[in-house]
Amino acid sequence: MSRGTGGEGRDRRESGARSGNASREPQAGGADRVSxxxxxAFEVLEAVRSDExxxxxxxxxxxxxxxxxxxxxxxAxxxxxxxxxxxxxxxRVIEIAAGRATTAIDAAILDVLRLGVHQLLATRVPTHAAVYEQVALARRVAPKAAGFANAVLRTVSRTSPEAxxxxxxxxxxxxxxxxxxVTSHPTWIVRAFRTALxxxxxxxxxxALLDADNAAPRVNLAVLPGLGVDEAEIPGFAPDRFSPVGGVADDPIATAEASDGRVRVQDEGSQLAALALSRAVPVHDGEQWLDLCAxxxxxxxxxxxEALTVGARLVANEMVPARADLVRAAVAGVPVDVDVRVADGRELDLAALGAPGGFDRILLDAPCTGLGALRRRPEARWRKMPSDVAELTKLQGELLDAAVGALAPGGILAYITCSPHTAETQGTLGAGLERWAGRVEQLDTRAVVQEVSRHPLDLPGDGQTVQLWPHRHGTDAMFIALLRKLDPLSPPTATADPAR
Structure with a gap:
């Protein structure tokens, strides 16, 4: 877990460097071919399992x-x-078919079996092809277990997916x-989702939410505003339903790669979260913006x-140097000087950041469990544990305090998580509001997001926060809350005394 960053920070996870065993030549005398x-797919599964x-x-x-x-x-x-x-x-299917716990099965063979079961139960791959190639793969990674793999997969193939x-x-x-x-989620996540809904x-x-987590999400694009991209020239481009800068295309990856950074692959919910901050209120001249966990x-x-179009200055803070390099690469296509800094987001030096009076807008995309993006990062559901939540909410609270402290009077903060877990959303936010009572106020986030959106969003609740959902909106489950720092010379809107 990365401290003061908006995502995971282990370099080995970024590269996934292990080569795996599946690419070895077949055993002597074998003519088995594996596509x-x-x-x-096997090599990636192996790296996910063994190298995180x-x-x-x-x-x-x-x-x-x-x-x-x-x-x-x-x-693939x-x-x-x-x-x-x-x-x-x-x-669970493998345990039933094999008559033994998965912990008693060689890890590499278990990956082979998982790939085989997926082909048998969830794709149109012919049974004989799925079994033959997975057994051939088993011979490469653990020859003595090939017969076992063959028996398990044939047993699985005799029963329908429904059964x-x-x-x-x-x-x-x-x-x-x-x-x-049946939906392949840890029970604690199911309970957390039920509570949030x-x-x-x-x-x-x-x-419906659990099923949406198991469906492949569309690849969505963000056409960065003000950079001269003609959407009409993007093959198959169709605008998003909600994001005013988003859309889909015939070949989104190729479109993004050919755009010199002006078009990016980005979830529609992430776009709405960023735009909620930049478009919450009109921008005045010379505003200072901060992306705290960039x-x-x-x-x-x-x-x-957005800053380029309104003449604002943007500082991007990131604790992990390798991820700071990713930030620099991400903004390279925007002809504006983004000041990318490497620092712990909880220990801001406003003078060193060039904003001694504080920032007018701060985006806090807080480190979280990532339960809102399980469609895109499916392995996260097997890595995260309930015990992670307490550690993360502590960090979120510390970052929230730092962000509020770095706001100029009248400044706006967007607190965002890619998780609907109520401890990370309403819990962290509510505790922060208590600590900063009389010094910050909540904005009508729902009204802001609805104003940003192309079409109305189904957003139940009190309006002070927004929770997006994959099953309802087709986005990641982004949580958005907008706060304004009160001017100390103005009468407080909250009745409680400020406490940190």
């Missing part, structure tokens, strides 16, 4: 090196993400445990483009 797509690599960072690198056809690259992507999303469910769901659900302790089993009076949407730089780039 490149399956080899790449991130699939969304490693897979594009492997695909780029392999130079697969578009169809083969799409197959489906194998990788589909297997990681449904890993919990597949492990496997019934078998996996059998013996569930309660409703949440059943949902956790219930807060909105929408607990009946839980199954890495890897997606929201920073959008803020930079």
């Amino acid at each position: 490149d797509a399956r080899l790449i 690599a991130y699939a969304n960072l490693l897979l594009p690198v492997r695909l780029g090196r392999a130079r697969l056809s578009r169809s083969d690259a799409a197959f 992507t489906e194998l990788t993400y589909g297997t990681l999303r449904m890993q919990g469910f597949y492990d 496997w769901r019934v078998l996996v659900a059998d013996g569930a302790r309660n409703v949440d445990d059943r949902l956790a089993r 219930a807060r909105e009076g929408r607990a009946d949407e839980l199954e 890495g890897p730089g997606g929201k920073t780039a959008l803020l930079a483009a």
Whole structure:
């Protein structure tokens, strides 16, 4: 976990550097062939498991090196993400079919089996092809276990996906445990989602949310404003439903790569979160903006483009040097000088940052569990633990205090998490409001986001915060809260005395 950054900071996760065993030559005398797509998927799964690599960072690198056809690259992507999303469910299937716990199965063979089960239960790959190639892959990574892999996969293939769901659900302790089993989520995450939805009076949407987590998200683009991009020249471009700068295209990756940084791959919810800050109120001349936890730089780039159009100065802070480099790369396509600093976000030196009087707008995209982006980072559901929440909320609170302290009087802070967990959203925010009572006020965040959006959003609640959802809005589950720092010379709007 990165301190004072907006995401994970382990360099080895950024690179996913391990090569894996699957690319070894077949055993002597063997004529088995394994497709490149399956080899790449296995190697990524192995790196995710053994090196804590991130699939969304490693897979594009492997695909780029392999130079697969578009169809083969799409197959490798489906194998990788589909297997990681449904890993919990597949492990239960494997345990039933094998008659033993997954902990008693060689780790590499377990990855082979997971890939095979995904093909058998969730794709149109013919049974014989799925079994044959996975057994061939087993011979490469653990020859003595090939027969075992063959037996397990053939057993799985004799039962329909619907029947496997019934078998996996059998013996569930309660409703949440059943949902956790069949939708491949840890039970604690199911409970956290239920609590967050219930807060909105929408607990009946839980199954739709869990299903959305297991669906491949579309690749969304942000067309950075004010940089002269003609959307009409982007093949197949269609504007987003909500984000005024977002859209989709026939080949979004190629579009982004060919744009010199003016078009970026970015979730629509992330765009709305950044725009909520930059467009909350009219900008006055010479404003100072701060992205407190900037890495890897997606929201920073959008803020930079917004700052360019209104003449604001933007500082981007990031604690991890490697991630600060990602921020610099992200803003390279925006012709504005973004001051990228490397520092702990909790220990700001306003004078050194060039804003001795404080910042007019601060984006705090706080480190969090990332439970709102499980569609895109499926391995996160298996890495995060309930114990992580307490540590993260402590860090979030410290960063929130630092951000409020760095605001100029009248300045606006956007507190954002890519998690709907109520401890990380309303919990952290509520505790911060108590500490800063009489010195900050909440803005009508819902009204701001609705004003930014192209079309009305379904946003239940009191309006002071916004929670986006993948099943309802097609975005990551972004939480957005806007705060304004009160001028000490003005009468306080809160009745409690300030306390930190």
